[in-house]
Amino acid sequence: MKVIPGTAIDKTKHLPPKLRSIVEKTGPQGMKHPPIHFWTLTMDPEMLPKSRITLLGDAAHCMPSFRGEGGFHALLDALKLGKALARLRTNDTQVIKKVLGDYQDEMIERGSKASAWSSIALDEPWSGANAGPSIVWGLPVVHLPEEKVTL
Ligand SMILES: Cc1cc2nc3c(=O)[nH]c(=O)nc-3n(C[C@H](O)[C@H](O)[C@H](O)COP(=O)(O)OP(=O)(O)OC[C@H]3O[C@@H](n4cnc5c(N)ncnc54)[C@H](O)[C@@H]3O)c2cc1C
Numbered sequence: 547m548k549v550i551p552g553t554a555i556d557k558t559k560h561l562p563p564k565l566r567s568i569v570e571k572t573g574p575q576g577m578k579h580p581p582i583h584f585w586t587l588t589m590d591p592e593m594l595p596k597s598r599i600t601l602l603g604d605a606a607h608c609m610p611s612f613r614g615e616g617g618f619h620a621l622l623d624a625l626k627l628g629k630a631l632a633r634l635r636t637n638d639t640q641v642i643k644k645v646l647g648d649y650q651d652e653m654i655e656r657g658s659k660a661s662a663w664s665s666i667a668l669d670e671p672w673s674g675a676n677a678g679p680s681i682v683w684g685l686p687v688v689h690l691p692e693e694k695v696t697l
Pocket residue numbers: 602603604605611613614615616617618619620
């Protein structure tokens with residue numbers, strides 16, 4: 547088969563066959579047009595007002611999926627926000643703003659860092675042999691044993 551430079555087949559030719567097969571089976575006719583558009587949102591914590599309303603997940607730090615971290619951070623945000631809300635024992639707006647503000651500061655800093663890293667994940671020197679460690683749930687990503695999945 548003639549491989550056209552710059553195509554998905556060309557860009558994945560160095561991968562093991564089991565990872566390439568999905569690209570080969572899709573073919574040009576199976577490709578989505580227009581392609582999925584990835585957004586990167588980074589913020590400084592002070593850019594988001596502190597109030598009784600806050601954000602979590604992609605609304606606060608959407609990122610390209612190249613490090614597979616967006617959903618992880620959305621879940622972490624939800625757990626942290628849930629814990630913060632469970633600690634609240636008052637209707638005092640100032641206390642609520644402080645508790646949500648502390649949550650928000652950590653969430654924005656962590657999420658924006660992940661967004662920035664994800665946006666350059668495919669750029670040299672961040673990909674391939676020079677890629678930094680992928681950390682999920684605070685642990686380095688490791689290979690899982692082979693598993694047969696039947697759909
Ligand atoms: C191709 C791809 C691969 C990915 N792979 C990974 C991965 O391997 N690991 C990982 O951790 N993350 C991955 N992600 C990222 C992950 O999917 C997102 O970060 C995560 O879904 C964000 O969750 P969320 O709840 O913040 O937002 P969303 O999941 O986008 O949920 C927002 C919801 O709000 C709804 N909505 C929007 N507007 C309105 C409205 N006006 N009224 C009511 N409802 C509304 C939407 O329909 C949607 O259901 C991937 C993303 C993509 C696109």
